[in-house]
Amino acid sequence: MNSCKVHWNDPALFFQWHLENMGQTEGVKNIDVGAVEMWLRGIFGTGYVIGVIDEGTVSQHPDLATQLVEEQSFQTENIIRPLTARGLFRASLAVGAANNDVCGVGVAPKSMYSSLSVPLRSFSSSNPSHIAAVQRILTYDVTLNDVIIGPLLPQHDIFGHVDGFDAALRHGVTDGRRGKGTLYVWPSGDQAQMGRTCATNGIANSPYTITVGALDQHGKIAPFSEGCSSVLVVAPGSHLRTASDVGWDQCATDLSGTDLAAAIVAGMITGLLEYRSDLMWYDVIAILIESATPTPASERDGDWTNNGAGWRVSEKYGFGLPRMGTVLDMAQQWIRLKNFHVWSRSFDLEKSIPDAGEGMLMDSRKLDFLPWSCQVMFTEIEIDLIHPCPAELEISLFSPSGTKSTLLPARTTTSFQADHNSLRGWNFTTVRNYGETCFGSWILRISDTVASQKGVFLGWTLRLYWAERKIAESEV
Numbered sequence: 001m002n003s004c005k006v007h008w009n010d011p012a013l014f015f016q017w018h019l020e021n022m023g024q025t026e027g028v029k030n031i032d033v034g035a036v037e038m039w040l041r042g043i044f045g046t047g048y049v050i051g052v053i054d055e056g057t058v059s060q061h062p063d064l065a066t067q068l069v070e071e072q073s074f075q076t077e078n079i080i081r082p083l084t085a086r087g088l089f090r091a092s093l094a095v096g097a098a099n100n101d102v103c104g105v106g107v108a109p110k111s112m113y114s115s116l117s118v119p120l121r122s123f124s125s126s127n128p129s130h131i132a133a134v135q136r137i138l139t140y141d142v143t144l145n146d147v148i149i150g151p152l153l154p155q156h157d158i159f160g161h162v163d164g165f166d167a168a169l170r171h172g173v174t175d176g177r178r179g180k181g182t183l184y185v186w187p188s189g190d191q192a193q194m195g196r197t198c199a200t201n202g203i204a205n206s207p208y209t210i211t212v213g214a215l216d217q218h219g220k221i222a223p224f225s226e227g228c229s230s231v232l233v234v235a236p237g238s239h240l241r242t243a244s245d246v247g248w249d250q251c252a253t254d255l256s257g258t259d260l261a262a263a264i265v266a267g268m269i270t271g272l273l274e275y276r277s278d279l280m281w282y283d284v285i286a287i288l289i290e291s292a293t294p295t296p297a298s299e300r301d302g303d304w305t306n307n308g309a310g311w312r313v314s315e316k317y318g319f320g321l322p323r324m325g326t327v328l329d330m331a332q333q334w335i336r337l338k339n340f341h342v343w344s345r346s347f348d349l350e351k352s353i354p355d356a357g358e359g360m361l362m363d364s365r366k367l368d369f370l371p372w373s374c375q376v377m378f379t380e381i382e383i384d385l386i387h388p389c390p391a392e393l394e395i396s397l398f399s400p401s402g403t404k405s406t407l408l409p410a411r412t413t414t415s416f417q418a419d420h421n422s423l424r425g426w427n428f429t430t431v432r433n434y435g436e437t438c439f440g441s442w443i444l445r446i447s448d449t450v451a452s453q454k455g456v457f458l459g460w461t462l463r464l465y466w467a468e469r470k471i472a473e474s475e476v
């Protein structure tokens, strides 16, 4: 670590390349979140609490024990001790204690964390008490837990598309953080090599979550990191070093996961909130998007496109890597967005989907009653269809500006749970239309890519989320 600038004695700090990458682990300089830049401005996340969803994250480790807010934690009674330490990794990457001569440092070492425990390994979406447990922790102490880090989940195809999670997240962004909105930071998922994508993860697909993919120390996407049209940003999430309960004062090394990248982003967010406590949840998202940039390695690897508003975006990398120097510079000038709107319209039609054909197109027609000032933040599509094998389907959305979002790629059947024979009320979100005009025709395309099994399309709902942008007085 740059000892000329930061005088902390934590022995692993030097190796925590995600905080400041100088090539110390053979990575590429500046592939980091610029944490030192933030600390040098006197910002450490002071006064904020990050809720960590896991099977329990209470530890006597010195980097964690001092950071826990027990009264804002929720412990499930039947979990005595976590069998996995992932929640501890996440907590220490976000808020691990600094300058205690132990292990490393969190991105926001003066933020605190709460432990929101839920049985993850046994989770079943057909068990109402499991659903209720997740709904409860998503909004537990919602006015006090400012940021929530989501976990990796088994069988996440099913997990998100459950009635009730959307309502819980909406409650969090409406009432959380005393009306400014809880920030939900969610991993995109770690099973890309098994053909999975976050398109089928309903919570990662919510417009109310910040979906994060994982970078390696060279700035390339980690091979396990799932992509989809709702990935917002990427952060370091491969070969990391941080505190856990491997030993009283030890560091765990060589850790990887999109949930760890999400934890790092959560620490960045409390730093941003310390600097600008007045920001609404959607201001935070807009600042992350606008400050993120493609890494040099991603330029050779990504599927970057320019959207209609000139923002570069990729399904693997989202808008790229945000770094705290730029985030704080932008926050200093930021004029708060106002009047967050959700506009929606449903289109019902019962129509069989052509089997193995070109696909069917549905057109929203001109939305000429929307205000001209409407600039999209997120686009959400709710799909209602029945098909014996939804994995044969590919669903894409084309914005009025012509930007394509693959809402659901055609996949191998193994990536879908066997008991899915419909997509009834499934929501897909794309962030790829950020800044584009709402105005014009939105075209949905559904293709059945494999001959034999056929389905029926019942209807869709288009939801546009946007906020009004006030023009700076200096620009008038």
Ligand SMILES: [Ca+2]
Pocket (backbone or CB within 6 Å): 010, 063, 096, 097, 098, 099, 100, 101, 102, 103, 104, 105
């Ligand atoms: Ca430490």
Ligand SMILES: [Ca+2]
Pocket (backbone or CB within 6 Å): 355, 356, 392, 448, 449, 450, 451, 452, 453, 454
């Ligand atoms: Ca078919």
